[in-house]
Amino acid sequence: MPSDPTKPLLRLTPSADQPRPIGRARPIPSPDAFPRDRQTAAFGPKFARLAEILARGDGALELRADPAGLAPERLLVFEVRGAISSFAASIRQVGGLELVDEEELESDEEDKQPVAYLLVPDMVALRSLESLWRRWQAGQLVRGETPWATVFEHLRDLRAWGPDDRVQPTDRTFLSAILDGHRDNDLIRLEIELVFRANEAAARLSEEEATQALVARGGRVLSRCRLPDISYHALLADIPAWAVREIIERKIEGIAGLDAVMHYPSAVRGHDRRDRRS
Secondary structure (H helix, E strand, O other): OOOOOOOOOOOOOOOOOOOOOOOOOOOOOOOOOOOHHHHHHHHHHHHHHHHHHHHOOOOHHHHHOOOOOOOOOEEEEEEEOOOHHHHHHHHOOOOOOEEEEEEEEOOOOOOOEEEEEEEEOOHHHHHHHHHHHHHHHOOOOOOOOOHHHHHHHOEEEEEEOOHHHHOOHHHHHHHHHHHOOOOOOOEEEEEEEEOOOOOHHHHHHHHHHHHHHHHHOOOEEEEEEEEHHHOEEEEEEEEEHHHHHHHHOOOOOOHHHOOOEEEEEEEOOOOOOOOOOO
Protein backbone atom coordinates (compact mmCIF):
# COMPACT_ATOMS: atom_id res chain seq x y z
CA MET A 1 0.00 0.00 0.00
CA PRO A 2 1.56 3.35 -1.02
CA SER A 3 2.29 5.84 1.75
CA ASP A 4 0.42 9.13 2.01
CA PRO A 5 2.99 11.93 1.37
CA THR A 6 0.92 14.34 3.48
CA LYS A 7 1.40 12.23 6.60
CA PRO A 8 4.53 12.07 8.77
CA LEU A 9 6.67 9.02 8.21
CA LEU A 10 8.50 6.86 10.72
CA ARG A 11 12.09 6.85 9.56
CA LEU A 12 14.96 4.90 11.07
CA THR A 13 18.56 5.01 9.93
CA PRO A 14 19.30 1.47 8.71
CA SER A 15 22.25 -0.24 10.33
CA ALA A 16 25.14 -1.63 8.30
CA ASP A 17 24.99 -5.28 7.34
CA GLN A 18 26.56 -7.50 9.98
CA PRO A 19 28.03 -10.99 9.47
CA ARG A 20 25.76 -13.77 10.66
CA PRO A 21 27.14 -15.33 13.85
CA ILE A 22 28.09 -19.01 13.77
CA GLY A 23 26.50 -21.30 16.30
CA ARG A 24 23.58 -20.77 18.64
CA ALA A 25 22.86 -17.13 19.46
CA ARG A 26 22.72 -16.30 23.13
CA PRO A 27 19.50 -14.60 24.24
CA ILE A 28 19.83 -10.90 24.99
CA PRO A 29 18.49 -10.17 28.48
CA SER A 30 15.90 -7.42 28.79
CA PRO A 31 17.20 -4.32 30.58
CA ASP A 32 15.92 -3.58 34.06
CA ALA A 33 13.16 -1.01 34.28
CA PHE A 34 13.70 2.11 36.35
CA PRO A 35 11.65 2.34 39.56
CA ARG A 36 8.32 4.07 38.97
CA ASP A 37 9.08 6.61 41.69
CA ARG A 38 12.27 7.59 39.86
CA GLN A 39 10.38 8.06 36.58
CA THR A 40 7.64 10.09 38.23
CA ALA A 41 10.13 12.40 39.92
CA ALA A 42 12.21 12.83 36.77
CA PHE A 43 9.49 13.39 34.17
CA GLY A 44 6.29 14.07 36.09
CA PRO A 45 6.88 17.86 36.33
CA LYS A 46 7.41 18.14 32.56
CA PHE A 47 4.19 16.31 31.78
CA ALA A 48 2.31 18.15 34.55
CA ARG A 49 3.21 21.53 33.05
CA LEU A 50 2.27 20.25 29.62
CA ALA A 51 -1.11 19.03 30.87
CA GLU A 52 -1.79 22.36 32.59
CA ILE A 53 -1.21 24.34 29.40
CA LEU A 54 -3.12 21.89 27.22
CA ALA A 55 -6.12 22.15 29.55
CA ARG A 56 -6.32 25.90 28.85
CA GLY A 57 -6.94 25.35 25.14
CA ASP A 58 -4.60 26.21 22.29
CA GLY A 59 -1.32 26.71 24.09
CA ALA A 60 1.06 26.16 21.19
CA LEU A 61 2.62 29.62 21.41
CA GLU A 62 3.03 29.37 25.18
CA LEU A 63 4.66 25.96 24.90
CA ARG A 64 7.06 27.09 22.17
CA ALA A 65 8.02 30.14 24.24
CA ASP A 66 9.90 27.78 26.57
CA PRO A 67 12.87 26.52 24.49
CA ALA A 68 13.52 23.66 26.92
CA GLY A 69 9.94 22.42 27.15
CA LEU A 70 7.82 19.87 25.30
CA ALA A 71 6.19 21.69 22.41
CA PRO A 72 4.71 21.10 18.94
CA GLU A 73 7.09 21.38 15.97
CA ARG A 74 9.99 20.58 18.29
CA LEU A 75 12.47 17.73 18.17
CA LEU A 76 12.54 15.76 21.42
CA VAL A 77 15.40 13.55 22.58
CA PHE A 78 14.43 10.23 24.18
CA GLU A 79 17.29 8.39 25.89
CA VAL A 80 16.13 4.85 26.64
CA ARG A 81 17.38 1.54 28.00
CA GLY A 82 17.03 -1.39 25.67
CA ALA A 83 16.80 -1.91 21.92
CA ILE A 84 15.75 1.04 19.80
CA SER A 85 13.49 -1.29 17.78
CA SER A 86 11.19 -1.63 20.80
CA PHE A 87 10.93 2.12 21.03
CA ALA A 88 10.16 2.40 17.31
CA ALA A 89 7.38 -0.16 17.64
CA SER A 90 5.86 1.90 20.43
CA ILE A 91 5.96 5.10 18.40
CA ARG A 92 3.79 3.44 15.75
CA GLN A 93 0.97 3.32 18.29
CA VAL A 94 0.60 7.12 18.28
CA GLY A 95 -0.58 8.70 15.06
CA GLY A 96 1.35 11.74 13.86
CA LEU A 97 4.63 11.21 15.71
CA GLU A 98 7.80 11.18 13.60
CA LEU A 99 10.87 9.21 14.63
CA VAL A 100 13.49 11.27 12.82
CA ASP A 101 16.68 9.37 13.69
CA GLU A 102 18.34 7.13 16.23
CA GLU A 103 21.81 6.31 17.48
CA GLU A 104 23.70 4.49 20.20
CA LEU A 105 25.58 6.49 22.80
CA GLU A 106 28.91 5.13 23.96
CA SER A 107 28.33 2.71 26.79
CA ASP A 108 29.52 -0.56 28.24
CA GLU A 109 28.23 -3.93 27.08
CA GLU A 110 25.87 -4.30 30.01
CA ASP A 111 24.20 -0.91 29.71
CA LYS A 112 23.40 0.18 26.17
CA GLN A 113 22.13 3.72 25.73
CA PRO A 114 19.98 4.11 22.61
CA VAL A 115 18.83 7.60 21.73
CA ALA A 116 15.81 8.40 19.57
CA TYR A 117 14.90 11.76 18.10
CA LEU A 118 11.15 12.19 18.04
CA LEU A 119 9.38 15.06 16.29
CA VAL A 120 5.98 16.05 17.70
CA PRO A 121 4.48 17.84 14.68
CA ASP A 122 1.32 19.32 16.15
CA MET A 123 -0.86 19.76 19.23
CA VAL A 124 -2.83 16.59 18.49
CA ALA A 125 0.28 14.43 18.70
CA LEU A 126 1.45 16.31 21.80
CA ARG A 127 -1.89 15.66 23.50
CA SER A 128 -1.54 11.97 22.63
CA LEU A 129 1.91 11.84 24.22
CA GLU A 130 0.71 13.56 27.41
CA SER A 131 -2.33 11.30 27.59
CA LEU A 132 -0.19 8.18 27.29
CA TRP A 133 2.03 9.31 30.16
CA ARG A 134 -0.96 10.14 32.37
CA ARG A 135 -2.69 6.81 31.69
CA TRP A 136 0.53 4.89 32.21
CA GLN A 137 0.88 6.51 35.62
CA ALA A 138 -2.69 5.45 36.43
CA GLY A 139 -2.25 1.93 35.06
CA GLN A 140 -4.90 2.56 32.39
CA LEU A 141 -3.10 1.82 29.11
CA VAL A 142 -5.35 -0.20 26.82
CA ARG A 143 -4.59 -2.94 24.31
CA GLY A 144 -2.26 -1.62 21.60
CA GLU A 145 -0.76 1.03 23.91
CA THR A 146 1.12 -1.28 26.26
CA PRO A 147 4.48 -0.88 24.41
CA TRP A 148 4.51 2.65 25.81
CA ALA A 149 4.74 1.21 29.31
CA THR A 150 8.13 -0.16 28.26
CA VAL A 151 9.16 3.25 26.92
CA PHE A 152 8.27 5.10 30.11
CA GLU A 153 9.76 2.39 32.34
CA HIS A 154 13.11 2.52 30.51
CA LEU A 155 13.31 6.24 29.83
CA ARG A 156 16.65 7.70 30.91
CA ASP A 157 16.02 11.26 29.83
CA LEU A 158 13.48 13.30 27.89
CA ARG A 159 14.41 16.76 26.71
CA ALA A 160 14.13 19.20 23.84
CA TRP A 161 16.83 19.21 21.15
CA GLY A 162 18.78 22.35 21.99
CA PRO A 163 21.91 24.42 21.26
CA ASP A 164 24.22 21.92 22.98
CA ASP A 165 22.99 19.24 20.55
CA ARG A 166 23.18 21.44 17.45
CA VAL A 167 26.66 22.75 18.14
CA GLN A 168 29.10 20.02 19.15
CA PRO A 169 32.49 20.77 20.79
CA THR A 170 34.33 20.03 17.54
CA ASP A 171 32.05 22.49 15.71
CA ARG A 172 32.82 25.20 18.27
CA THR A 173 36.56 24.63 17.91
CA PHE A 174 36.43 24.76 14.13
CA LEU A 175 34.17 27.84 13.99
CA SER A 176 36.34 29.66 16.51
CA ALA A 177 39.36 29.06 14.29
CA ILE A 178 37.46 30.30 11.24
CA LEU A 179 36.48 33.51 13.05
CA ASP A 180 40.04 34.36 14.05
CA GLY A 181 40.87 37.78 12.59
CA HIS A 182 37.36 38.53 11.35
CA ARG A 183 35.39 41.64 12.23
CA ASP A 184 31.78 41.49 13.41
CA ASN A 185 30.22 42.18 10.00
CA ASP A 186 32.47 39.88 7.97
CA LEU A 187 30.41 37.13 6.37
CA ILE A 188 31.11 33.47 7.15
CA ARG A 189 29.72 30.79 4.87
CA LEU A 190 27.95 28.00 6.77
CA GLU A 191 26.03 24.88 5.85
CA ILE A 192 22.98 24.59 8.10
CA GLU A 193 21.23 21.22 8.29
CA LEU A 194 17.52 21.45 9.07
CA VAL A 195 15.37 18.87 10.83
CA PHE A 196 14.07 16.81 7.93
CA ARG A 197 10.29 16.92 7.50
CA ALA A 198 8.61 14.35 5.26
CA ASN A 199 5.69 16.70 4.68
CA GLU A 200 6.73 19.25 2.06
CA ALA A 201 4.55 22.03 3.47
CA ALA A 202 6.10 21.54 6.92
CA ALA A 203 9.55 21.51 5.32
CA ARG A 204 8.86 24.86 3.63
CA LEU A 205 7.77 26.38 6.93
CA SER A 206 10.94 25.15 8.65
CA GLU A 207 13.06 26.59 5.86
CA GLU A 208 11.22 29.93 6.06
CA GLU A 209 11.76 30.07 9.84
CA ALA A 210 15.49 29.54 9.45
CA THR A 211 15.75 31.96 6.51
CA GLN A 212 13.93 34.74 8.35
CA ALA A 213 16.22 34.35 11.37
CA LEU A 214 19.32 34.53 9.16
CA VAL A 215 18.10 37.58 7.23
CA ALA A 216 17.14 39.34 10.46
CA ARG A 217 20.80 39.03 11.52
CA GLY A 218 22.13 40.42 8.27
CA GLY A 219 22.77 37.05 6.67
CA ARG A 220 21.63 35.67 3.33
CA VAL A 221 20.72 32.25 2.02
CA LEU A 222 22.68 31.30 -1.09
CA SER A 223 21.17 27.91 -1.92
CA ARG A 224 19.06 25.09 -0.54
CA CYS A 225 19.12 21.32 -0.86
CA ARG A 226 16.35 18.86 0.03
CA LEU A 227 16.88 15.16 -0.68
CA PRO A 228 13.93 13.08 0.56
CA ASP A 229 15.60 9.78 -0.36
CA ILE A 230 18.20 10.30 2.36
CA SER A 231 16.09 12.53 4.67
CA TYR A 232 18.37 15.54 4.17
CA HIS A 233 17.47 19.23 4.09
CA ALA A 234 20.07 22.01 4.34
CA LEU A 235 20.79 25.64 3.56
CA LEU A 236 24.02 27.28 2.46
CA ALA A 237 24.21 30.78 3.92
CA ASP A 238 26.52 33.73 4.55
CA ILE A 239 26.23 34.82 8.18
CA PRO A 240 27.87 37.81 9.93
CA ALA A 241 30.73 36.85 12.23
CA TRP A 242 28.93 38.25 15.28
CA ALA A 243 25.99 35.87 14.64
CA VAL A 244 28.41 32.96 14.24
CA ARG A 245 29.83 33.85 17.66
CA GLU A 246 26.29 33.42 19.00
CA ILE A 247 26.34 29.91 17.57
CA ILE A 248 29.69 29.16 19.21
CA GLU A 249 28.35 30.45 22.53
CA ARG A 250 25.20 28.32 22.04
CA LYS A 251 22.94 31.24 22.87
CA ILE A 252 19.35 30.07 23.03
CA GLU A 253 18.13 33.43 21.71
CA GLY A 254 20.43 33.16 18.68
CA ILE A 255 20.14 30.96 15.61
CA ALA A 256 21.60 28.08 17.63
CA GLY A 257 18.24 28.06 19.40
CA LEU A 258 16.10 27.62 16.27
CA ASP A 259 13.79 24.60 16.45
CA ALA A 260 14.08 24.17 12.67
CA VAL A 261 17.83 23.47 12.86
CA MET A 262 19.27 19.98 13.36
CA HIS A 263 23.01 20.72 13.06
CA TYR A 264 25.53 23.37 12.16
CA PRO A 265 27.94 20.92 10.48
CA SER A 266 30.79 23.36 9.81
CA ALA A 267 31.91 26.43 7.99
CA VAL A 268 32.54 25.82 4.29
CA ARG A 269 36.30 25.84 3.96
CA GLY A 270 37.71 28.46 1.64
CA HIS A 271 34.49 30.45 1.45
CA ASP A 272 34.56 32.69 4.51
CA ARG A 273 34.16 36.25 3.32
CA ARG A 274 35.41 39.60 4.51
CA ASP A 275 32.55 41.66 3.11
CA ARG A 276 31.80 44.50 5.52
CA ARG A 277 28.53 46.23 6.05
CA SER A 278 28.18 49.82 7.05
